[in-house]
Amino acid sequence: MDPQHRVGTRQEWLDASRALLVEEKAHMRAGDELARKRRALPWVKVDKTYWFDTPQGRKTLADLFEGRSQLIIYHFMMGPDWEEGCVGCSFLSDHMSGIVTHLEHHDVSYVTVSHAPLAKIEAFRKRMGWGFPWVSSSGSDFNFDYHVSFTPEQLASKNAFYNFTGQDVGIDEQHGHSVFYKDGNGDVFHTYSCYGRGDERFINTYAHLDVTPKGRNEASNLTDWVRHHDRYGERKDGGCAACGS
Structure with a gap:
């Protein structure tokens, strides 16, 4: 005590x-x-065609709805040169496998999107044991248009657009959620996005920790204690090697 x-x-x-x-x-x-x-919030019609590499072949944004009218996309930090996904994004994703079935039966599709090539995504997904849909936006403008991937020029300017404002993002990939709606005509609309700490509402572990006597017990951020779930017990070396947090 x-x-x-x-x-x-x-x-x-x-x-x-x-x-x-x-x-x-x-x-x-x-x-x-x-x-x-x-x-x-007002909706914005998506007029641009975005292509994604999936285990079932190339799909458009409209295809990702899989016959449902609503789509939640998680922007998972895993860049083209990364060998594994961000620790924080992995922490959030650990909460999703048991939830997706319930979303799908409530007219909501859930898809994780990363900028990394599909082969790297699939290798990391297999390692982590996840079953939710995860696709690659490699070769598409999708990540850049939804402000979670950044060019070398944007990073050098220290004024990339992220979380609805210009700022020094410090890294070529960031995280967030974007939500879309598809109407009966097949038109797709962007309805909502959140970034940064806005993602916390999707991490149920925090809801449990927040009612305990010690709370989150973090000295600075979640990587004080969170690891990839297959690496608990290993010595922590001071942060996420992939994302720098």
Whole structure:
């Protein structure tokens, strides 16, 4: 037990918990309102044709819907020269295998997209044991148009566009989510994107850690403790070798 933490009676705990519940309910209702505002964003029609390399052959963005009307894409950090995926992106992706089936039965397709060539993606996917759809945008403008891959010129300028603003991204790949809708005519619309810490809502491990006494217990960022799930027990050398975090 942490000797610095206050110890109280059961009644004190109950009184404090009731007061906290009021704030938690307000936080929940605020989250519901944010979700409504997300759904109310204007949609942008996708007029450009994007091609992706998949284990089933080349597909367009429209093909990735697989007969459903909604599509969530996770922009996974794995560049053309990388030999493995980002630790943080892998951490998030570990949460997806059991969820995709439920999404698909609620008219939502889920696809992970990386800039790396398909052969590297498939090798890393096999190593990690993941079964969700994962495709390559190599040779396409998709990653650049949705602001998760950056040219050498953009990196040199220290003013690449990421998370809705110009900034020094520091690395050629970043992460995020983008959401799309396909109507009855087959037209595709971009409806939502989030980047940076906006991705945290998709990491259920954090929801569990946030109710524990020690919380996330991170000195600086998630790579203080997160590894690829097949590397727990190995000595940590100070960060993600792939993404530099």
